[in-house]
Amino acid sequence: MEKPLTKNIPSNGDGPLLLAAYESAGGYESVRRALQTTPATITDLVTKAKLRGRGGAGFSTGMKWSFVPMGKDAPRPKYLLANADEMEPGTFKDRLLLEGDPHQLIEGMIVAAYAIQADIAYIFLRAEYTLAAKRLSRAIAEAYEKHYLGRNILGSGYSLEIYLHISAGRYMCGEETGLLNALEGKRANPRSKPPFPQVSGLWGKPTIVQNVETLCNLPHIVNNGPNWFQNLSHTADGGTKLYGASGKVKRPGLWELPMGTTIREILEEHAGGMRDGVKLRGLLPGGASTDFLTEQHLDVRMDFQEVQKAGSRLGTGTMIVLDDQTCPVGMVWNLERFFAQESCGWCTPCWSGLNWAERILRAMEEGRGQAGDLEKLEFQTKFNAPGHTFCALAPGAMEPLQSALKYFHADFEQHIREHRCPWR
Amino acid sequence: MLTVEERQEIEAEFSRYPNKRAVSIDALKIIQRHRGWVSDESLRDLGKLLEMTPDELDGVATFYNLVFRKPVGRHVVLVCDSVSCWIMGCESLCKRLAMQLGVSLGGTTSDGRFTVLPIVCLGACDHAPTLMVDNDLHGDVQPEKLDELLERYK
Numbered sequence: 001m002e003k004p005l006t007k008n009i010p011s012n013g014d015g016p017l018l019l020a021a022y023e024s025a026g027g028y029e030s031v032r033r034a035l036q037t038t039p040a041t042i043t044d045l046v047t048k049a050k051l052r053g054r055g056g057a058g059f060s061t062g063m064k065w066s067f068v069p070m071g072k073d074a075p076r077p078k079y080l081l082a083n084a085d086e087m088e089p090g091t092f093k094d095r096l097l098l099e100g101d102p103h104q105l106i107e108g109m110i111v112a113a114y115a116i117q118a119d120i121a122y123i124f125l126r127a128e129y130t131l132a133a134k135r136l137s138r139a140i141a142e143a144y145e146k147h148y149l150g151r152n153i154l155g156s157g158y159s160l161e162i163y164l165h166i167s168a169g170r171y172m173c174g175e176e177t178g179l180l181n182a183l184e185g186k187r188a189n190p191r192s193k194p195p196f197p198q199v200s201g202l203w204g205k206p207t208i209v210q211n212v213e214t215l216c217n218l219p220h221i222v223n224n225g226p227n228w229f230q231n232l233s234h235t236a237d238g239g240t241k242l243y244g245a246s247g248k249v250k251r252p253g254l255w256e257l258p259m260g261t262t263i264r265e266i267l268e269e270h271a272g273g274m275r276d277g278v279k280l281r282g283l284l285p286g287g288a289s290t291d292f293l294t295e296q297h298l299d300v301r302m303d304f305q306e307v308q309k310a311g312s313r314l315g316t317g318t319m320i321v322l323d324d325q326t327c328p329v330g331m332v333w334n335l336e337r338f339f340a341q342e343s344c345g346w347c348t349p350c351w352s353g354l355n356w357a358e359r360i361l362r363a364m365e366e367g368r369g370q371a372g373d374l375e376k377l378e379f380q381t382k383f384n385a386p387g388h389t390f391c392a393l394a395p396g397a398m399e400p401l402q403s404a405l406k407y408f409h410a411d412f413e414q415h416i417r418e419h420r421c422p423w424r
Numbered sequence: 425m426l427t428v429e430e431r432q433e434i435e436a437e438f439s440r441y442p443n444k445r446a447v448s449i450d451a452l453k454i455i456q457r458h459r460g461w462v463s464d465e466s467l468r469d470l471g472k473l474l475e476m477t478p479d480e481l482d483g484v485a486t487f488y489n490l491v492f493r494k495p496v497g498r499h500v501v502l503v504c505d506s507v508s509c510w511i512m513g514c515e516s517l518c519k520r521l522a523m524q525l526g527v528s529l530g531g532t533t534s535d536g537r538f539t540v541l542p543i544v545c546l547g548a549c550d551h552a553p554t555l556m557v558d559n560d561l562h563g564d565v566q567p568e569k570l571d572e573l574l575e576r577y578k
Contacts, residue, residue, distance in 0.1 A: 089506040089545035127453075127490050128502070128546055130559040163440045168449050168488035171544060185441075185448040187487040203442060246508040246549035253550045288507055288545075318549070326511050334510045338544060344487070 002232060003256040004220040005213070005240060009100030016135055019142040022103040028148055030219035031110050035156040039070065042115040046218065048226035050238040054093075055083055055174075055211030056287065056315045057392070058237075058304040067198035068116040068206045077119035079207040080112050081183070082215055084125040084132070085167055085174040089288035089338055090320035093242040094212040096254055098125070098132035101216075102139035106162065108215035110148060111222055113160050116208055121162045124179055127169050136164055171342035175391045176209045178344065189346040190391035213242055234260030235303040241314075243302060245271040247321030248278050254318070260306070264298040266319070278323035282407060286315020288335050289396025291403035292322070311403065327423035328408040329415050332401055333361035339397035350394035353384045357401060365424070369416035377405060377412075426469050430458055434473060444474045448484050452491045461492040489543070496539040497532045499577040502556040506545035512552035513567075518542075520567040524574070538574070 008017050008025055017025065034042050047062025069075060082105060086094040097105060105123070113121050125133055140162055143149045151159045170188050172178040178188035180202050201207025217239055221229050229238045237259050243266050244254040250272030257266070263285065267273065274280055282292045285302065291312035293300065300310045307314045322331055340354040357380045360373050381402040384394040405412065415421055426434070433454045437447045451474060455466050462485055467478045474481070485491045492500075503521060505514050518529065521540060525533050532539040548554045551563025557577055565573065 086547050087544060090508050090549050091545070092547040092549045095547045126547070128543070128556060128561075131561070165440075165450075166453070168453060169490040169544075170488050182449070183446065185446040185484065187483060244550065246552055247511045252552070284507075320508055320511070320549070322511070331507060331511065334505075334507050338506055342544065 001258070003240060004224075004232070005097065005104070005216050005242065006100070006256045008104065009096065016099065016101050016139075017103065019103060019139070019146060022101075026223070027103055027219075028107055028146075030222035031107060031114075031148055032154065033222055034111050034114050035154060035158060039115045039117055042111060042222065045226055046115070046221055049221045049229040050226075050236065051214065051217055051221060051229070052237050052304055053211055054213035054217075054241070054317070056088065056289070056313075058314060061210065061214055064198060064208060064210075065112075065116050067196065068208060069199065070117060074117070075205050077205055078116060079202045079205060080109060080116065080118040080121040081179065081202065081207060081209045082109055082121065082123045082212055083174060083176075083179060083209050084123050084129070084212050085179065086129070086212070087126055087171045087174050088316050089335070090246055090284065091244070091287045091316040091318045092246075093244055093254055093316060093318055095129060095132065096242065097212050097216050098129060099135055102132070102136045103143070104216050104219065105136070105212055106139055106143050106148070108218040109162060110153070110160060111218040112208065112210060112215055114158060116206070117158075118160065118208070121160060122183060123162065123164045124173065124183060125164060125166050126173075127167050133164065133166055140164060170344075171338075172344045172391075172393065175393065178391065179209060180207065187344065189344050190393075192390060232258055233303070234258045235301055236305065237303045241302065241317050243270070244318030245321060246318070247283075248275045248323045248326070249273065249321055250275055260301040260303040262298070263293070263300050263302060263319070266302065267298070267321070271321075274321075274323060278325050280321065281324045281326075281328065282322045284315075284320040284322075284400055285312050286317050286319065288320070288338065289392075289399055290315040291399040292407055293403075294407050313399070325423070327365070327421055328404055328411050329361065330365055330421060330423065332404045333358070333365050335400050336361055336397060339393065343393060347390045347394075349384050349388045350397075353380045354394060354397055356380060357397075364412065364415040365421045367415075367419040367421070369412075369419065371416065373416060374405065374409075374412055377401060381405070426455070426466075426473065427458065430454055431473070434470075445476055448474055448476065448481060449488065449491075452481075452485050452488075456492060460498075461495050495532070497536050499538050499558055501538055501540045501574075502543035502546070503529070503540065504544070504546045504548075504552070504554045505542045508545070508549035509553040514553040517553050517555070517565060517567050517570075520570055524570055538577070 051061040052058045172188040173182045177191035182188040197207045241259045336358045340358040345351040381398045386395040434451045
């Protein structure tokens with residue numbers, strides 16, 4: 001089984017490959033290839049490969065690029081942004097790519113930037129990823145020295161600057177338009193769309209924002225072609241996927257597997273099943289803002305379509321596992337507290353609604369739950385549904401809540417009836 | 425007054441962005457690196473350099489979790505309280521930490537050695553529960569071994 005994304009990452013905890021070793025392993029080959037062809041050819045390859053964004057939303061990468069104005073009259077400068085603001089609770093996949101193979105990200109960024117003819121690229125990195133910052137800085141410096149970056153890359157006439165921007169911490173920065181505002185030195189509030197960033201993004205110029213894992217796939221697509229990429233996958237969405245599991249499983253961790261691997265295989269084979277003494281009650285398949293799935297969904301394939309059919313989302317592909325000795329109401333309270341705290345306050349349903357939800361859940365956990373609380377929570381899931389807010393933070397926050405109300409209804413009722421949390 | 429060194433570091437950032445305002449977050453962090461936190465006076469001085477009002481700058485400073493507008497201890501302990509760490513027992517870790525240091529979350533020890541703050545998911549969920557001390561990530565933290573861990577930070 002091929003593992004293009006992680007093949008260079010040392011499993012013994014050693015540092016990442018430096019440039020010379022990375023080149024000997026075939027590194028930067030895709031840049032040479034890309035520079036010898038047209039930007040449109042690269043976009044076409046990526047579209048044919050059916051690469052979908054790995055940050056959570058799963059938008060088609062090739063289609064996203066196709067909205068960028070091209071040609072002589074296109075506004076300049078154009079920007080490519082690598083979203084390395086990994087802050088979705090339960091998600092730790094981009095950390096591995098950033099720390100383990102920083103040159104792969106830079107190579108992918110050059111390919112993407114060339115395809116949209118970007119002039120400037122930023123890596124937007126969360127502040128807590130201090131080791132990644134160190135390794136990325138070194139890799140960027142190395143890439144400049146060998147003329148993979150800067151003016152007239154490898155004599156092609158194409159120029160690209162890459163800067164590392166280290167954030168100061170806020171979940172909203174990972175939202176596409178919040179990230180633009182953060183980079184402009186503002187509060188990371190979302191922007192209304194349209195205009196879409198592809199046309200009017202950073203400082204009003206055409207901008208593409210891509211997740212780290214998405215960008216890391218690009219060198220391999222350019223080198224091996226769309227058919228190869230399609231064949232890596234078990235399903236219609238191309239490629240491999242970094243899957244993870246955390247919670248009370250025997251071996252929490254991260255694995256690069258074919259896209260469409262079943263939840264059962266990830267949980268039982270790779271994560272080693274549940275720890276002794278606890279049983280599975282449910283899981284969030286792709287981070288905090290995805291709906292719960294339960295034991296009946298173990299054979300669901302972890303790809304964009306199948307997880308959606310099961311009533312949730314692939315999200316980031318890193319699952320959070322709930323066991324039978326952990327309180328589901330407490331878990332949802334923890335999630336809603338996070339979302340309420342990280343809400344930027346820009347639109348009312350979110351700042352008001354999430355705080356209400358958080359307070360009701362806290363009251364239940366502290367034995368102060370009341371008749372009517374469940375109806376109020378149900379109302380919030382509708383009040384904060386997609387379309388009522390500027391960005392996806394609040395709708396995402398409602399996903400674990402609405403599904404918990406469905407699957408763990410009896411637990412909520414018990415909290416209210418007994419005026420206590422049975423697990424505390 | 426900003427020191428010459430702070431000023432130079434901030435001005436070095438100007439080349440990476442098309443305007444001064446965009447440097448605000450980097451600049452706040454530069455000041456914090458030198459002084460531990462960002463005072464009202466620092467905001468005023470920085471505002472002049474970036475051509476922003478102190479209010480505008482404070483709006484930015486207070487938005488971000490890791491810009492400190494109050495003094496902090498010599499070492500900042502960030503304890504993850506997000507979902508995977510919660511499942512793996514961060515509540516008891518926090519209690520232990522509070523007991524050991526004699527401060528609650530948000531507080532600074534009386535000797536000025538540690539400030540303890542909650543933090544959102546640190547992206548190391550396979551090693552929950554996690555915390556950071558300054559720039560160092562610590563995973564699989566066992567409450568009974570906190571003593572040993574904190575000993576390294578004087």
